[in-house]
Every structure is written in structure tokens, then in C-alpha cells.
Amino acid sequence: MKSINQNVHQDALPDFGNLGVILRIVLIVLALSGFLALAQAGNWGAFLPLFLEVSAPVQPVLVLSILALSGLSRWLRRLDYRTGILVVVLIELLIVTVIHRAGEQFFGGDPYGQLERYWLFTLAAAALILYYFHLRNRALSPALTEARLQALQARIRPHFLFNSINAVLSLIRQAPKRAETALEDMAELFRVLMADNRVLSTLAREVELTQQYLNLEQLRLGERLRVEWHTENMPGETLIPPLVLQPLVENAVYHGIEPCSETGVISINVYKARDEVHLVLRNPYRKDGNHHAGNKMALGNIRERLALHFDAEASLKSSLTDDAYQVHIVIPYRTEAR
Amino acid sequence: MSKRGQTLRIVIADDEAPARSRIRDLLEDCAASLALEVVGEAPNGCALVEMLQHTQADVVLLDIRMPEMDGIEAAQHMQKLADAPLVIFTTAYDVYAVKAFELHAVDYLVKPIRLRRLYDALARVRSITPLSLDVLQQLAPEARRHLSVQERGRLLLVPVDRVLFMRAELKYVTIRTVEREHLLEESLTRLEQEFRERFVRVHRSYLVSRDYIESFERGADGGGESGWVVKLRGLEERLPVSRRQQHVMREFGRL
Numbered sequence: 001m002k003s004i005n006q007n008v009h010q011d012a013l014p015d016f017g018n019l020g021v022i023l024r025i026v027l028i029v030l031a032l033s034g035f036l037a038l039a040q041a042g043n044w045g046a047f048l049p050l051f052l053e054v055s056a057p058v059q060p061v062l063v064l065s066i067l068a069l070s071g072l073s074r075w076l077r078r079l080d081y082r083t084g085i086l087v088v089v090l091i092e093l094l095i096v097t098v099i100h101r102a103g104e105q106f107f108g109g110d111p112y113g114q115l116e117r118y119w120l121f122t123l124a125a126a127a128l129i130l131y132y133f134h135l136r137n138r139a140l141s142p143a144l145t146e147a148r149l150q151a152l153q154a155r156i157r158p159h160f161l162f163n164s165i166n167a168v169l170s171l172i173r174q175a176p177k178r179a180e181t182a183l184e185d186m187a188e189l190f191r192v193l194m195a196d197n198r199v200l201s202t203l204a205r206e207v208e209l210t211q212q213y214l215n216l217e218q219l220r221l222g223e224r225l226r227v228e229w230h231t232e233n234m235p236g237e238t239l240i241p242p243l244v245l246q247p248l249v250e251n252a253v254y255h256g257i258e259p260c261s262e263t264g265v266i267s268i269n270v271y272k273a274r275d276e277v278h279l280v281l282r283n284p285y286r287k288d289g290n291h292h293a294g295n296k297m298a299l300g301n302i303r304e305r306l307a308l309h310f311d312a313e314a315s316l317k318s319s320l321t322d323d324a325y326q327v328h329i330v331i332p333y334r335t336e337a338r
Numbered sequence: 339m340s341k342r343g344q345t346l347r348i349v350i351a352d353d354e355a356p357a358r359s360r361i362r363d364l365l366e367d368c369a370a371s372l373a374l375e376v377v378g379e380a381p382n383g384c385a386l387v388e389m390l391q392h393t394q395a396d397v398v399l400l401d402i403r404m405p406e407m408d409g410i411e412a413a414q415h416m417q418k419l420a421d422a423p424l425v426i427f428t429t430a431y432d433v434y435a436v437k438a439f440e441l442h443a444v445d446y447l448v449k450p451i452r453l454r455r456l457y458d459a460l461a462r463v464r465s466i467t468p469l470s471l472d473v474l475q476q477l478a479p480e481a482r483r484h485l486s487v488q489e490r491g492r493l494l495l496v497p498v499d500r501v502l503f504m505r506a507e508l509k510y511v512t513i514r515t516v517e518r519e520h521l522l523e524e525s526l527t528r529l530e531q532e533f534r535e536r537f538v539r540v541h542r543s544y545l546v547s548r549d550y551i552e553s554f555e556r557g558a559d560g561g562g563e564s565g566w567v568v569k570l571r572g573l574e575e576r577l578p579v580s581r582r583q584q585h586v587m588r589e590f591g592r593l
Contacts, residue, residue, distance in 0.1 A: 158431040166360055167357065169360050174359070258405065261405045
């Protein structure tokens with residue numbers, strides 16, 4: 001059954017706690033208020049005061065809605081999709097009613113007009129927003145599958161595979177024990193590469209995988225490769241898409257270490273600051289190396305997967321100085337999948 | 339080259355120690371039925387060219403992707419040696435190079451190398467034709483990083499990024515580095531094509547390095563017909579800019 005269901009699309013409410021989702025809701029509601037004001041206003045001059053007038057009751061509803069929905073997000077997502085929608089709409093109607101009553105209390109009389117009108121507006125806005133997220137979910141889901149495929153494609157360079165096999169072959173006669181370890185590392189690496197990479201993995205696992213990869217590179221490159229790990233303050237339990245760090249380190253070896261005869265240092269710094277986890281990777285860089293296209297593709301792939309999982313809460317920045325290349329990734333600290 | 343039936347002298351060039359040791363193992367296996375000996379190993383192209391100055395070899399098993407100087411460039415410089423060894427390229431994965439090798443019938447082995455393939459390649463090595471410089475230049479995906487000049491019976495490697503300018507003479511080219519001048523037996527036109535990213539032609543007989551251009555000045559009379567000269571970093575002498583190449587100065591913010 002499981003294998004049959006794998007490709008069936010799952011409708012789900014958006015994660016209301018996500019910054020990107022919140023931002024989108026705010027923008028949609030503001031745009032709606034803007035259009036409403038624009039439709040009422042006879043000219044541009046009348047637009048701004050009307051916009052403020054329209055927004056006045058909308059803002060408190062918006063703020064309360066976001067607080068309520070983000071607070072209840074986890075519980076909401078556990079509900080069946082249809083029930084979830086019903087609950088969200090009911091919450092919205094409740095909030096609008098409360099604000100409307102409060103308005104009557106504060107300003108006296110009926111300053112905003114009839115409550116039924118507001119219910120209608122609320123229903124329309126809620127339907128529009130939920131439909132938007134429904135479509136977005138639909139649109140992104142194939143992308144999630146795609147992202148998995150890309151993770152498979154942008155993986156290990158064939159160059160690395162064949163050179164590593166060659167290195168292991170050279171060990172078999174002289175150091176059979178080391179050859180065994182190397183093959184085990186390789187098996188581990190390929191197990192992850194061939195796994196379903198749509199689900200999040202833990203940071204500790206990703207770091208371990210990267211170390212296994214580096215063991216293999218160390219075998220080939222010997223003293224030319226030196227790795228400095230700074231993982232003392234690493235929150236190993238945080239969730240991260242698989243194959244984020246490893247491909248970056250692979251790039252660092254390919255562009256930063258292999259073109260040089262001398263020893264080069266790759267430094268990997270993983271730490272937690274407030275609710276964010278930072279991964280900083282540095283490697284030496286030589287100007288006349290010209291293999292940029294491959295690097296850009298890998299970065300694009302990782303950036304896309306981070307966005308699919310964390311939306312606006314994750315970022316990836318790369319910078320180049322005279323002799324060093326740095327990639328800085330920030331992901332939210334999370335220990336359970338939302 | 340040694341004569342038929344004599345021991346085959348082999349040099350292994352590869353930047354990865356395990357890759358060299360693997361080839362050594364395989365050569366030992368071949369040695370049972372083929373007279374051969376490994377006379378040297380090199381971790382990059384520069385070291386290989388240097389070694390071949392004083393080590394006689396018949397064959398080089400030459401890796402393509404190496405730091406400092408890749409295999410294809412090393413093969414180009416080796417052509418200038420008196421007793422240039424034959425070359426069999428080795429590569430782990432290089433679609434581009436392998437395609438080019440097939441096209442030009444250049445001998446190559448893919449890593450991991452099979453004993454049988456290595457044996458066959460070595461067994462018929464004496465019948466392969468030496469690589470021509472033309473073919474090697476077509477194989478090279480990018481400009482060389484060194485120029486090789488013959489001086490007092492030795493092959494000297496001059497890093498291209500140390501060269502200030504190149505000047506065409508009657509039958510050869512003079513290259514001027516930060517320290518001194520060398521004579522190069524190549525044509526300025528070919529050099530201009532190969533190094534167009536690094537060097538710019540300012541005059542019929544001058545290519546100057548973009549990295550070293552300091553300024554353009556109005557020359558008194560040394561400025562040729564255009565009246566302009568170019569000043570290079572670390573060089574007293576001013577070089578003429580011809581009227582036809584005056585447009586080059588625009589690129590550097592003059593005129």
C-alpha cells in the first residue's frame with residue numbers, strides 16, 4: 001500500500017508558524033484592502049485616507065488571526081484537511097465578531113457597519129487565502145519530488161567515484177583493513193545518496209556522512225587535505241534536508257584542494273545562535289581554476305531544497321575573497337517536522 | 339627510445355599517491371611477461387618535466403587532471419625534450435578528454451586501470467606514433483600555465499603569470515619576465531590566440547600582460563606612430579602602442 005500511495009498528492013494546510021506563510025498572508029490581506037479602497041476611491045487623492053479607513057478594522061483582525069493560527073498551527077496540521085479548513089474559517093469568523101463587538105464597545109454605536117457584511121468579507125478573504133495555499137501546495141509538491149531527483153543528480157561527481165574506487169583498489173594489497181573501512185564509508189555514502197531524500201535528516205547524521213566522505217578524500221589526497229571541524233556547539237538533533245553539507249564539502253575539495261600541490265585547509269563551523277543553526281564552510285580558492293558552472297548548480301540545488309523545507313526561514317550565502325571561498329547557511333532550529 | 343627487446347623504462351605521473359601505487363602494483367604484475375622498470379614518479383606536470391631532464395624514459399603514464407600543470411600541458415612541453423618519451427594518458431573520468439582522445443587516436447587508459455588493458459598498451463607501445471604538438475594543442479581545453487624555453491641544453495619552465503610582455507623578433511619571440519628575457523620558438527600570432535585572456539596586443543610586434551599594465555603615457559619619440567607608450571609594472575622601459583591598436587587603451591580607461 002505504501003508504495004502505491006507514494007505519489008498520491010496530499011492536501012494539507014500551510015504551516016501558519018512559518019515566517020514565509022505569515023508574510024504571504026499579510027501581503028494578500030493588505031493587497032485586498034488596497035483594492036477595496038481603490039474601488040471606492042474616485043481618484044488617487046482619496047485613496048490613502050480610504051485605505052487607512054478600510055485597514056483600521058482589518059489590522060487587529062489580521063494580528064489576532066496570525067497569533068491564533070501560528071499558535072494552533074501544529075494542532076491544525078494534525079487535523080484532516082477538510083476539518084482543518086472548517087476550523088480555520090470558524091476561528092476567523094470568531095475573531096471578526098470579537099473585534100466588531102470591541103469596536104462597538106469602544107466607539108459606541110455601529111462604527112463599522114453591519115456584522116454580517118464583515119462575515120462575508122472574512123469568508124471571501126479566507127477562501128482566497130486558503131485557495132492560494134492549496135494551489136501553492138499543489139504546485140510545489142511535484143517540485144518536492146523533483147528536489148529529491150535533483151538531490152540524486154547533483155550528488156557525487158563521477159570523477160570522485162572512480163578516483164575513490166581506484167584508491168581503494170590500491171589499498172587492497174598493502175592495507176586490506178583500511179580498504180575495508182573505505183568500502184564501508186563508500187557504502188554508507190551511497191546508501192544516503194540512493195535513499196528517499198524528501199524527508200528531513202538530523203544535523204548529526206549529515207555531519208557524520210560528510211566525515212565519511214572526507215575519509216575517502218583523505219585517502220586519495222593525503223596531506224594535501226586538512227579538515228578543521230568546529231562542532232563543539234553543534235545542535236546535532238536539529239533537522240536538515242539530507243545532502244546539504246556533503247555536496248558543499250565536495251565542491252570545496254574539487255575547487256579548493258585538488259588544484260593545489262600544497263596543503264589546503266577546509267574549515268567547517270557548525271553552531272547554534274538563538275533559534276538559528278549556522279553552517280559556515282571555508283576553503284582556499286585559486287583564481288585560475290575555472291569550474292564555476294558545476295558549483296553554481298550545486299548551490300542552486302541546495303538553496304532550492306532549503307526553500308522547499310524552510311521557506312524564508314533558511315538562507316544560503318556564498319562569498320569570495322582574494323584567496324578564500326565561503327558558504328554560510330542558516331536554518332531554523334527545529335527538532336520535529338512540522 | 340630504447341631498442342626493441344630492451345627493458346621498457348616507465349615514469350608514472352599522477353597527483354594521488356594511491357593512484358601511483360596502484361599503477362606500480364599493476365606494472366609489477368606485467369613485469370612477469372614484459373621487461374619493464376619504473377624509473378620515476380611525479381606528482382604533477384612541472385615535476386615530471388623537471389625529472390625527464392635527467393631521467394631517460396620510454397613511456398610516461400600521464401594523468402590528465404593534476405595541480406600546477408595538467409597532463410596535456412606537460413605532454414606539450416615534453417615534446418621539446420631531446421628523447422621525448424611516448425605518452426599514454428590516464429584519467430578517472432573526463433568525458434571531454436576521452437572524446438578528444440578517440441578523435442585523434444591518442445592512447446589513453448581509464449582508471450581504475452585493468453591489468454589486461456595496461457599490458458596491451460605497453461606491449462604495443464613501441465609501435466605507437468609520438469603525439470604531435472598540433473594534436474596536443476587541440477586537446478588542451480585552456481591556455482598553458484607555463485612556457486618552455488630551451489636554454490643551455492635544458493628545458494626551462496616559465497610561469498605565464500610572470501611574463502610582462504612578448505616581443506616578436508625575426509624567427510622567434512622574446513619573452514620578458516620580472517627578472518629577465520628568454521627566447522621562445524613560437525609565433526606571436528599563435529601566442530596571442532592562446533593567451534588572449536591574459537595578453538593584449540598593443541603593437542604589431544608586442545603582446546603585453548593585462549595584469550602588469552600600469553598606465554598609458556604620451557611618449558616623446560619612442561611612442562611609435564601613435565605617440566603613445568605603455569608603462570608596465572616593474573619595468574623601466576616603455577613599449578610603443580601602434581595607431582592601429584590605440585583602441586586597446588579605451589579598455590583601460592584612457593582616451
